[in-house]
Amino acid sequence: MKKLSAMLMAGAMMMSLAACGSSASSASSEAVSSEAASSEVASSAASSEAASAAELTTVTPGKLTMSTNAAFPPYESTDDNGNFVGIDIDVATAIAEPLGLELQVDDMDFDAALLAAQNGKSDLVMAGVTVTEDRQLVMDFSDSYATGIQSIIVKEDSDVATPDDLADKMIGTQRGTTGYIYCSDDFGDEHVTPYDDGLTAVQALVNGQVDAVVIDNAPAKEFVAANPGLKILDTAYAEEDYAIGVAKGNTAMLDAINGALEELKNDGTLQAIIDKYIKAE
Known part of the structure; x- marks a missing residue:
């Protein structure tokens, strides 16, 4: 999305120069300069995202560990082959990928799943978790991703x-x-x-x-x-409303999750995941 924004900015600059009546040579030279600037912005944005992901400390290096209770379809459950499936599984996978992490799902009782995130035994908890005042005292929560x-x-x-x-x-x-x-x-x-x-x-x-x-x-x-x-x-x-829980004070993880959720909402991925499992009445 950031690369697309940079390209649009470059295009707008080129159109503005043409409207000012620059010579063909000048316009061409400045267009090349604009493209270089666009490439630099996109490269900077990519570097920023990579740096943000690198700053994350996870329970297991290279993995995003999610605690859950996989008996809550269609949010999380296991299929006939024992694979974890559901809305929360797909959303967590979509969050992990741009961070360069592999999703690891730890299945346990609901209470234990909450405690795992609270105590830093998992990076996050997703199990159809509702934000309540009591839970906010011991955990931090992402923006809502489902109702x-x-x-x-x-x-x-x-x-x-x-x-x-x-x-x-x-x-x-x-x-x-x-x-x-x-x-x-x-x-x-x-x-x-x-x-x-x-x-x-x-x-x-x-x-x-x-x-x-x-x-x-x-x-x-x-x-x-x-x-x-x-x-x-x-x-x-x-x-x-459902949200993703993380350990209290883990702002790096929370910011990464909220940033990913915003992208998933903006590009339609989040709604597509929900529609995959919950059909319209």
Whole structure:
């Protein structure tokens, strides 16, 4: 993008000189000079990016280590061959490439994924992570890259029709997520059962161990599609923005991530990744 801007600047300078009525020889000479200046600007920009990447200190040299909980499709999961796939995986890969780094994914429980980034055991955490006041006390966060909706899954014959109906029910959530936090705050810990991942929570709903599951809408759709007899309520429980977490004070990493995200947004790559996994209704 910076190279393109430099080329456009050079073109604008050439047009301005021509409009001033310079001789062909003069215009040609100045155009060559302008092209040289353009090349120098582009080279300087590339050098600046390379220097910025070189300043990054990562957990493992040459790698960008991402902690996650790969049980949250379509953001992160494993395919039939055991490969990590999903929105967060593709976005992290797109961030790593211009930095000259190879993405390394470390799969663990959600709480552990957050702690890994907090303690510098990973370079960043991506797992459909929502920015909250409590998390901001112990981590720094990037600009938002996706919007999530907390939805409610129930059995098709359930008498739960709105979030208010959860007041006297047992709710399943994924441990450490905002779904767990929201439900505990709204209905009390005694009405919330946390599970290690969303799939286990949904299985508890199928088995009648809980009355509902609160989880992000995108994985909720996949879980409902895979489990006949379940449905998602029309009324959303909450809406939130997802961001990338890094260790507190790691400004070099945070700046690199935000710079990459801006480029991915501007050139359409970020939206293309989201559209690849989440189809328009």
